[in-house]
Amino acid sequence: MTYRKQYKAVVAGASAGGLNALKTLFRGLDEQFDLPVIIVQHISPNAENYLIHILNEFHKLKVREADEKEVPQNGFAYLAPPNYHLLIEPDHTFTLTIDERVNYARPSIDVLFETAAEAYKDQLIGIILTGANNDGSKGLKKIKEFGGMAIVQDPETAEVDSMPKAAIQTTVVDYILNVEEIAALLNKLARG
Amino acid sequence: MKKNQNESLENQDIEIRLLVDAIYQKYGYDFRNYSQAHVKRRILNRFNLSGMKNITDMIHESLANRKFVDQILMDLSITVTEMFRDPAFYKALREEIFPLLQSYPFIKIWHAGCSSGEEVYSMAILMKEEGLYERTQIYATDFNPVIIKQAKDGVYPLNRMKEFSVNYQKAGGKGSLSDYYTINSGDAKLLEILKKNIVFATHNLVTDSVFAEVNLVICRNVLIYFDRYLQDRVIKLFVDSLPEGGLLCLGSKENLQFSSHYHEFNPLIPKEKIYIRKYLL
Known part of the structure; x- marks a missing residue:
């Protein structure tokens, strides 16, 4: 099976334990990996987005906070700003909102994944990493419904396993892997 | 499938x-x-x-x-708000913007998209503490009449006051937030004296036009919900409401960079998204 040019973007969601998982993920990506990676990491509403500085150390992908109306570019990774939901419009631009929390979270992984699924349809890869709740499960299901690929961190290898477990219970996912393996798979998918 | x-x-x-x-x-x-x-x-x-x-x-x-x-x-209304939301913004107002307003004999403020009013009362408290409130007129508007009614009432669940107090202190509050409300069966009711110089009214940024010249426009976390075309229309309303040297305050993730009216403003405090209307030579 060939994946040539199928995928246009990656969305990833992480909660408790996410920092280490994201570091490992970024460390494992090829030099030339250039699909946009759009990330929701649950974070305290008033936090400075320190993750940006940390993740920028780990890969050539330029990591920054998502801005409203921005179009995701190859070669960049985007983090949802603290205290904003990040949505993807049908034309792929970002929208930020301060609506109610979803699954007790703002940003919420479901909000990103559900809107991204509709925008990118079968050209999207969704990844659920470590976390302590069930945010992202509905979103990952929607990604599958639109023909995208669903990847979940192996709960055995997750710092906190509830979020990956919830995702696996909700959807028939394509891959359950440790984070190093997820990086290797992304490399393969991006190369086509 | x-x-x-x-x-x-x-x-x-x-x-x-x-x-x-x-x-x-x-x-x-x-x-x-x-x-x-x-x-x-x-x-x-x-x-x-x-x-x-x-x-x-x-x-x-x-x-x-x-x-x-x-x-x-x-x-479709944005009802998530809090008193002194983004305390650093209010601190910047207090420390860097109010000194500019001190010289004005009369100050007019338009709070556009004020939702249930928490941030309007924050402004009133701040101005009171800085001795500006008596010569200030605040127009607080929102498109939703139900929400404007809530804003006018100025009654908020008591259990939110702790969070609001923390913001107030971070914003450089000079007293205690509880100086500004009375408690009534689980609710905090803001003092009537805070409302004295506030006019609450419905105004729709999408369909209505300019209604007054003001010195300061506050419109935070409203533009993020609009497409570029509508953002531009609304920013034009602000341009037309502000004299030279007038101030525009946007939300922390909003900016004028892509607006066709960008050239009408200079960033004054970029981090807090406070812009000043350019002086025409």
Whole structure:
């Protein structure tokens, strides 16, 4: 099976334990990996987005906070700003909102994944990493419904396993892997 | 299955556009240039709660039942707010902007999209503590009449006051937030003296025009819901409301960079998204 040019973007969601998982993920990506990676990491509403500085150390992908109306570019990774939901419009631009929390979270992984699924349809890869709740499960299901690929961190290898477990219970996912393996798979998918 | 998904997505999007159009044609509330993904989430949320069979049923209900439309207006209003939200912004107002206003004999402020009023009262408290409030007039507007009524009442759940107090202190509050409200069965009611110089009114940024010249416009976390075209229209309203040297305050993730009116402003405190209307030579 060939994946040539199928995928246009990656969305990833992480909660408790996410920092280490994201570091490992970024460390494992090829030099030339250039699909946009759009990330929701649950974070305290008033936090400075320190993750940006940390993740920028780990890969050539330029990591920054998502801005409203921005179009995701190859070669960049985007983090949802603290205290904003990040949505993807049908034309792929970002929208930020301060609506109610979803699954007790703002940003919420479901909000990103559900809107991204509709925008990118079968050209999207969704990844659920470590976390302590069930945010992202509905979103990952929607990604599958639109023909995208669903990847979940192996709960055995997750710092906190509830979020990956919830995702696996909700959807028939394509891959359950440790984070190093997820990086290797992304490399393969991006190369086509 | 994938094909079915794509087709039902397309159909659903068409139905939502028709609903938005029906609300505009019948009631004049125009959400056509709001963020599509946002409007869709809110409307589907209402749809799921409504128990209706499809979105088209929501169109019929909207045309026939004003109460149902009021509910949708509430869904599309931004009701998440807090007193002294982003304390650093209020601190910047207090320390860097108010000294500029000190010399004004009279200060007019337009708080556009004020929602339930928490941030309007924050401003009133701040100005009181800096000795500016007595010569200030605040126009606080929102498109939603139900929300403006709430703002006018100035009554908030007591259990939110702790969070608001923390913000108030971080914003450089000079006393205690509890100096500014009375407690009544689980609610905190803001003091009437804070309301003295505030006019609460409905005004729709999408369809209404300029109503006053003001020295300071505050419009935070409203533009993020609009598409570029509508953002530009609204920023034009602010340009037309502000004299040279007038100030515009946006939300922390909003900026003028892509607006066609960018050249009308200079960033004054970039980190807090405070802009000053340029002086024309």
